[in-house]
Amino acid sequence: MIPYYTRFFSIAFVLLILQILVFDHIHLFNFSNPAIYLIILITYRLDLDQFGFIAIGFFTGLFLDLLTQSPGAHSLAGVSIAFFRPVISRFALGANFNQSNALSTSTLWSNRMLYVFLMILIHQFIFSLIIYFNMTHLWIIVKHTLANAFFSFVLITATLTLFQTKN
């Protein structure tokens, strides 16, 4: 278990640094900004205790909030997605919801994609909701959510596929 956490936190740290230094500066059509660091929350093992995962979700977001001067949106979205992940995995992965690797090839490709997309979409929705913090801007929140979610989804699936192939 310790080697898993060492590897996990190393990858998480690299992804967070990449997010801050590289991906936060990418603004597709001056509108969309990818959240590549969500790989941390998507790939965390499903069979581990959720208690620790909620803390990881929060502190991952907090790390970004503090370094990007964001008003707590990453922390709140991170902790929420970590809390709701069992529901999302049950819905998207079906019978395989409790296996260790959410992206195992034993699960149907469509189910895996649905899981990844829902994790990104819900995270981005909460994130935009906190950023705007005003329901009168609901339409802009939805537009931002969809744009960011699609852009992040493309980049995240590409990254996951790339590293999975290498493995």
Next chain:
Amino acid sequence: MQWVLNAFIRYKNFLLFLFLFNLGLIISGKQSDYHNSKIAKFSLAISGFIHQPFEQLNSYFNLIDENKRLIEENNTLKSLVLEQFNKAEVLSLGEQNIAGPQYYSLPAKIIRNSFTQSRNILLIDKGSNDNITKEMGVIGPKGIIGIVNQTSENYASVLSILYRDLKINAKFKKSNVFGSLFWEGDNPNEMQLADIANINSVEVGDTLVTGGMSSYFPEGILIGTVKSFNLPENGGYYNISVRLFNNMTDLEYVYVIGNKNRKEIIELLER
């Protein structure tokens, strides 16, 4: 204690989520003034929503204390009104009021009220220990109630104005014409005014006040209005029905009126 621990372990994920989510909101408020004001506004709305029912419940339980406080305040106001009566009286006589205010008031609560008999008596929760003495006047929020009949240490009985043999000196507010007010024992909201000669003009709706001819009540305390009247054939006096301002069937708090000069007046009359 065990069940608290069990519940805590069972819902630890949810509790951690709530804790961290709140922490996130606090950070949100610290990081951005806009978020801070929005969160403050939201928490104010939630706080108001939660506290309102409790506040209403609390104020319900505080009603007794609040009533007492209002009675005290009313008593102070009544005393001021009585003081004004005294001043007006002194001014009209062109004399100086050396002895100070002649009338004063003491608040009391009615603990028994009968109004269905022909001779009704009220019981109040103040007695000789509270400086209540026989034959003091008793008034309510809207006018006269009766006269103290007997006192014990902590209680006093009051002859209600709905007492067949009691006659109250009353006058028309507009014309200062005096008469005697009495109850026929029928309707608790209605009394009769006698001894008003037919040379005086009477109209429905005329206001009646205490006459000040007795030492029970100061002059000018409200009684009621003329409901109807008629002039009997071959009679020199009106039959006047008076509708009382006070609802005698729904009384709770009253004020006992004391007259500082009463003893002197009685002594003088007895000589």
